[in-house]
Amino acid sequence: MGLKEYIAKRIVYSIILIFAVLTVNFLIFAMMPGDPLRQYMARVELATTQEQYQMLREQLGLDKPLHQKYVEYLGRMLTWNFGKGMIGGGVDVTSQIMQRLPNTLILMGTSAVLSIIAGVLIGALVATKRGSWFDTTMVTGSLLTYSVPIFFIGWLMIFFFAVQLKWFPIGGVEPRIWGRNPPTSLIEFLAGRISCLVLPTITLFLFSVGGWILLSRACILETITEDYVVTAKAKGLRERTILYKHILKNASLPLITNVAMTFGFLISGAIITETLFTYNGMGLLIWDAMRGGPAPDLPTLQAIFYIISLCVIVANFIADLLYGIIDPRIKYR
Structure with missing residues (x-):
């Protein structure tokens, strides 16, 4: 075929x-x-x-x-006619989603890209130093950050960097002072938005990067002893070239699957993180739809679950196509 x-x-x-x-x-x-x-x-x-x-x-x-x-x-x-929801005074569901979706894409997209890149690169490096103190330290640290509840990491971020040091706002999508003094320049606008993004982004990054380190380490350890790796070493290729050009490429199929699932669920937001930081995104919208009104906002929840499912289906479809591009041994059937 x-x-x-x-x-x-x-x-x-x-x-x-x-x-x-x-x-x-x-x-x-x-x-x-x-x-x-x-x-x-x-x-x-x-x-x-x-x-x-x-x-x-x-x-x-x-x-x-x-x-x-x-x-x-x-x-x-x-037809994407989701009707009117209960929250927000009966505002159209599509308007509610489009208002919060960009905030979630910025937050979740930034944290996902950073955690994937850092996790895969660090995991590959850790796999080449298996059994060393660096390997032990990174595996232990990854297990620690991956197992700690995300709300606890968020609380620590808020307590140290927002309450004690006052480096960043406690929460929100934009600084509260903008209610009285809106930004007058693009630089001031970007600085204000980035300052509100830092803490939730770091929280999501710390929570997810450990999983990517462990996954990439496990994938690379399965392929690092293959014959083509021995041949590449015998040819005198640099260790970095062998690792990132040969080993990582052939070990990337499970990583592609997880990347696809991560981006598929991207618009679902992070309910706990967005609620903790009062970040006006899709995760907070789901929470508001469940608990914020006199009764569960069923039209909003139905629409969100449908859109999330569509994104996951599309992400898996793209991942299936990428398999054959990354690994020519895979035949389309």
């Missing part, structure tokens, strides 16, 4: 998978116990008669049969 046939086959599989995800996403919320309308009315202490209650159910479409709800739900999801 050629590359074009493989891509066409994968596209068909992806479309089927998208409809499967849409169905599961619909059933999760449709089969939830309780009546979301009654939950909302109870929390806001809204007293209505039975007739008024039935009228509200008809207006919201809650009285329709399950199959009709499903067809209308598919139409909304496929």
Whole structure:
């Protein structure tokens, strides 16, 4: 099977998978116990008669049969018409997502790129020094940062660098002083945004870089004793060339899979980190949709889960194509 046939086959599989995800996403919320309308009315202490209650159910479409709800739900999801959410005063869900998505992409993208690059490079170096004090120190440190709860790392960042040293803001997307004195230049704007990004970015970096170090170390240790490595050494190639051009390339397939999954889940944000730093991103939006209103904001949660699933499917599709480019031994079937 050629590359074009493989891509066409994968596209068909992806479309089927998208409809499967849409169905599961619909059933999760449709089969939830309780009546979301009654939950909302109870929390806001809204007293209505039975007739008024039935009228509200008809207006919201809650009285329709399950199959009709499903067809209308598919139409909304496929046309990206997510309706209005409960949080933010009934603001359109798409507007809520587009308002917070850039903040999450900046935060998660920066921390992901830094942790992947640093973790893979350090992991490769650690693998070549297996059994040394450097290897022991890095493995121990990686296990420590990877196992410590992320909220604890965030608390330490806030306590030392925001509360004690006052080097960075405690939280937020932009400095609070901008409410009274907005920035007057591009440099001032960038400096203010970067200062709010530093602590959450370092928190996410410290939490995730250990996993990348351990993964890349394990992948390289599996290939470092292969015959082509011995041959490259016999040819007199430099150790750095052998490591980063030959060993790392052939050990990169598991890394590509994890990179794809990392970027696939990028827009989901970091719920704990964004809540801790009150960073107005997708993670905080998910938290607000679950806990911030009188009742769970089901339209917002449905839309977010659908978009996350789409990104993961696309990321895996791209990873499958990259396998054959990185390793010519892989045949498309």
